[in-house]
Amino acid sequence: MLLEVAGLHAHYGKSHILHGVDLAVPEGGIVSLLGRNGSGRSTTLKTMMGIVPASAGRVCLAERELTGLRPYSIARQGLGYVPEERLVFPNLSVEENLLMGVQPGQGGSERWTLEDMFRYFPRLEERRAMKAGTLSGGEQQMLTICRSLLGNPRVLLIDEPTEGLAPKIVEVVMEVILDIQRRGVAVVLVEQKLTIALKVAQRVFVMGHGEIVFRGTPEELRERPEIRRDWLEVS
Numbered sequence: 157m158l159l160e161v162a163g164l165h166a167h168y169g170k171s172h173i174l175h176g177v178d179l180a181v182p183e184g185g186i187v188s189l190l191g192r193n194g195s196g197r198s199t200t201l202k203t204m205m206g207i208v209p210a211s212a213g214r215v216c217l218a219e220r221e222l223t224g225l226r227p228y229s230i231a232r233q234g235l236g237y238v239p240e241e242r243l244v245f246p247n248l249s250v251e252e253n254l255l256m257g258v259q260p261g262q263g264g265s266e267r268w269t270l271e272d273m274f275r276y277f278p279r280l281e282e283r284r285a286m287k288a289g290t291l292s293g294g295e296q297q298m299l300t301i302c303r304s305l306l307g308n309p310r311v312l313l314i315d316e317p318t319e320g321l322a323p324k325i326v327e328v329v330m331e332v333i334l335d336i337q338r339r340g341v342a343v344v345l346v347e348q349k350l351t352i353a354l355k356v357a358q359r360v361f362v363m364g365h366g367e368i369v370f371r372g373t374p375e376e377l378r379e380r381p382e383i384r385r386d387w388l389e390v391s
Contacts, residue, residue: 158183164213166203175366186343188353191363236309240316242296246289257303273302294325311342
């Protein structure tokens with residue numbers, strides 16, 4: 157396994173949010189992290205990335221422990237992160253935002269270029285001189301994904317990439333995620349839309365109350381209606 161998370165605990169102040177999360181991501185694979193809002197999915201990504209400190213447990217990338225490192229050090233080791241909040245630098249141009257993310261690849265991973273990003277999202281090339289703060293929400297999502305890719309990660313953590321996007325943009329984002337995998341980058345995808353998550357992932361992990369309550373293939377999850385009812389569906 158390229159990325160391994162074992163016994164991960166995290167707190168927000170006195171609130172215990174993650175309770176011993178275990179998951180593993182194979183080289184070049186896509187796994188989906190599912191669950192209702194508040195189940196701990198986003199906190200898991202932030203803890204893996206060092207944004208939220210782990211209070212116990214381990215995060216290892218290619219057998220190198222990342223636990224306790226600063227987020228910028230974790231990024232340099234090959235873990236990328238696309239936050240749900242679409243954190244662009246609003247007063248910098250699109251091109252300047254992209255250049256902020258550039259760094260050499262780790263472990264022989266393929267190098268991504270600005271040209272690759274503009275091929276994925278021609279709208280960004282059309283707007284390369286515009287300030288990022290003037291972009292639409294969908295364009296800012298494109299920009300955030302591309303900036304993270306330019307860091308040449310071995311694993312990319314993506315939090316709710318299709319939230320609030322038009323259906324045509326959702327299709328583009330999903331094709332980009334699949335192409336990222338085809339080019340050898342593993343993906344951990346937090347996605348609220350179950351049909352999308354099951355379509356792109358080889359394995360799924362369902363969270364509830366800060367724990368993994370189910371792990372298996374998309375087909376196995378489809379055969380477990382009680383898991384979907386108890387942990388995913390909103391009544």
